[in-house]
Amino acid sequence: MNVILSAVLPVGLIIIIGYIAGQKLNLDQSSLCQLSIYILAPAIVADSLYRNTVSGRSVVLIILSYGLISLVIYGVIWLFAFILKVDKDNRQSIFAVILCPNNGNMGLPITTFALGDEGLDRAIIYMIGSSIFLFGMLPAILSNRGIKKGIILTLRLPLIWAMVFGAMLNISGVELPFNLGRSMELLGISAIPIALIILGMQLAQSKFILTLGECLLALAKLIVAPLIAVGVGRMTGLEGIDLQVLVLQTAMPTAVNTLVMVKEFGGNGTIVAQTIIISTVMSFITLPVVIWLI
Structure with a gap:
């Protein structure tokens, strides 16, 4: 129980602080989002x-497993639809909310608190x-004309180039001089x-309306997807911490960026916003259970 509380409560506290800040302070959320997307997120990846x-085997199996999970979920949703x-x-919106977990804003900190640096x-x-x-494939699912835009958007993301930069440093064994690695770490x-x-600021600015359809979608995202x-x-042969991370990341709620994709390439924005x-x-109820089970 202590491990579960240690993983969830620190995250919840920071989100609450963001929620209060969103209501009480005149902060520019757009600037914070740009700071996160273009500087901080690429830095943590690199x-x-x-x-x-x-190990290379774990990297390949985690990415392969994510792809297979997406294919299975896509097939199940298509059949039911x-x-x-x-x-x-509505079908496009269901694809979007189930296939895209919030493994950045929530997934990274919760996994860190629950499973440590290895996680x-x-x-x-x-x-x-x-x-x-x-950013690369979802536009193609949402719109028949979205493949080219999706590829261009992916290549423009600093996150992708940060991934290449970090991987090249790792493979080459180069050590950054003058303590520059410390700057990237900070x-x-x-x-x-x-x-x-x-x-937290985004939640403060959103209207919460409980509806049956969105609740069922949320439960599918939080319970069925991790199963x-x-x-x-x-x-695929994952075990130990590799499997724990795969399940925990898949159990995250719908990513906020999903709404941006739906607005740009098609779908029901209301369904997506409410499900997010x-x-x-709901994830503050389901995630402690998932952490306990894994």
């Missing part, structure tokens, strides 16, 4: 890959795979609390 000691004759906009290293590998999907450390504060992750992870809020709130 620094973690630079210092990463995760076909049987229930769900219209195109964080693997969580970042998972986040890289999901980021490529979110920027990376600040990424997690800033991301949680932004999430699929367990099956896929065992099938509901799944985030």
